[in-house]
Amino acid sequence: GDAPDATDFANYFCTYAFLFHQKEMLEDHKRTGAYYTAIMQNQAQFKDKVVLDVGAGSGILAIFAAQAGARKVYAVEATDVAKHARKLVQHNRLGSIISVIQGTIETVELPEKVDLIVSEWMGYFLLRESMLDSVLVARDKFLKPGGALYPSHARLYVAPIRSNLTHSRQNEFRNAMEGWASFTDDMQRYYGVRMDCLNDSFRDEQKQYYQQTAAWADVSPNQLAGRPWCFKQYDLLTVTPQEIIDSFKEHFELQIIEAAPIEAFAGFFDVQFKGSPENPASFEVLLSTAPDPQCSTHWGQQVFHLYPPINAQPGDRISGDINISRKKENHRLMQVVFQHCIIPRQQQPQAATPKLQSTERVDFFSIE
Amino acid sequence: GDAPDATDFANYFCTYAFLFHQKEMLEDHKRTGAYYTAIMQNQAQFKDKVVLDVGAGSGILAIFAAQAGARKVYAVEATDVAKHARKLVQHNRLGSIISVIQGTIETVELPEKVDLIVSEWMGYFLLRESMLDSVLVARDKFLKPGGALYPSHARLYVAPIRSNLTHSRQNEFRNAMEGWASFTDDMQRYYGVRMDCLNDSFRDEQKQYYQQTAAWADVSPNQLAGRPWCFKQYDLLTVTPQEIIDSFKEHFELQIIEAAPIEAFAGFFDVQFKGSPENPASFEVLLSTAPDPQCSTHWGQQVFHLYPPINAQPGDRISGDINISRKKENHRLMQVVFQHCIIPRQQQPQAATPKLQSTERVDFFSIE
């Protein structure tokens, strides 16, 4: 709940000040359209209400809320894009309804409490950027009892996939290590400096880059080797700030359907617009970032490449835990650890506590 | 002379902590070799001396100084790469000569003054990164009277060039603007939101990106349409910190030799290793980043694309001023303004004060 500091502005907020970046989000019409539908198909919920848009950006969600009949909309945006939002609001003749306030939600004051909060706070794998913190600050500071959040719920998934990129990244890693070898040869030959004492450090650094950093990808549904597993659900009305900040560990079970080495886990999320118990949405909307052949979102999926791939057969199960935490150096980035093993098909009926130490493994990743 | 703050660490220092990045500099053998030659061919200057390496990185220059016979070398490095440097020093059995000190030069203390300072502080177009500030801090804090800096001098150049990229960047700019037009159409059609009030702001933003941002390039000598002009020289022993911090304006004259539209200015630098008046180098070395067919450096050149190109003929002269300043938002980045006009060939003999208002123009750039 602390206000962002100068480093945070330099690292995180800076990109959002550009119209270019706001445009990229706006023209993700699966995203923008989901908010539009969630708001416009629930006009009864917005009619004559006071609405807060947390992280308004271009002001688009505030405009939707005003179009849906809100009496008053506060559009709070930290960066200079607030100036463009203000212009857009005037140009669309909504200046009497929407107040654009430039500032961080952690520090602004509003003249009244609000009935509804709209916000698009989701980062890669839902939690990257940690902007949900700010939405919960807004909720606890400004939302009236019985009020609703749009979206109201969020869920996290993991799925086993095939991916050619696992192999090619592994090749790039090998090339980098060969490059290092000839580099150290050169350093010895040209300058008489022996650098082989850094071989392991360089290998670790490259491993982290090529093997232990999750990658953005637009996974195609036919890469799925088994059904996605939902390992976490958030009710945004009741989740506590601490639950969001703390690291957590959840179990998953991935039933393998297709014969193939499992080359990666794919992580993604969805959010639901269901209103609140006191003010339920009359029309529920789902915004999903699952692999989709037609219509992917700018979030894509986060892919966790597995070295080596998991040799699983149809009918096998990958059973394990996923551990998610924030990076110490930068609270907007994440660390994801998978601890898992294969439960072969034939073991499954009898196995309450199968002996699986042999295949148990741990894979570390960061989301940058 | 202030110590770097957290934002500076987040933005600037972070990359240097990686061996990958240190390797990229080290394997620029025109760079590393120039330092090696400057130090090893001047062993008489280094023998039994106390040396300070400002921003030691991997520690390579400290090692060269030790190889050249220095009695003691202090290798000061701000980032965690200092740990690798320490390992490298041990591994090359120079632990008794070289002390690696992790810290910023602005804050460390040394047990004694030094005879020589070695440092590789140069950024794009020499001044980007503003690390020369730190070298001057070191000089004023630690260098004995009569001591020398390696390098000792630096020069800045500008040259008129031809570049296909000018045209292609212009096309990308146009595409971006067409993309914006269809984006705003969609926003109106899908959501009834009129965004044309932001056309100019988006255009400005894209203009800044495509037309007013200098680009890294490895310019080939045959792109030169006239000789480079040296517009600035620094004697690093005598230049004041304030002279480096202040913005400055210098005159340039570019004699056009080749018939072609001048599509860009290229900016680059060189540094010289001449020692000091009291301790001159016995063998002078030059490290140049000028266009070179064989052997370019990782600095390449900074290219300032001109929209529209300048229609100059052989024999014409481009006469103007270059104004260089630091960016307000980030002192490690730069702003470069060219104010210039063509002096046609036939005007030149008589022209002491030619009337050129008509062709005078101003081009703004930032170096990011």
Ligand SMILES: Nc1ncnc2c1ncn2[C@@H]1O[C@H](CSCC[C@H](N)C(=O)O)[C@@H](O)[C@H]1O
């Ligand atoms: N703590 C905070 N206070 C105010 N604005 C914030 C914030 N954290 C993030 N933001 C802003 O939230 C925006 C998130 S992007 C979403 C923009 C817009 N609502 C849309 O849906 O298109 C960014 O513009 C970012 O600058």
Ligand SMILES: Nc1ncnc2c1ncn2[C@@H]1O[C@H](CSCC[C@H](N)C(=O)O)[C@@H](O)[C@H]1O
């Ligand atoms: N004020 C400062 N104090 C200490 N180190 C600094 C510094 N400013 C920059 N540096 C360090 O200076 C280095 C510049 S790169 C040069 C590295 C090495 N001397 C070589 O020639 O290969 C970086 O590693 C950076 O972290």
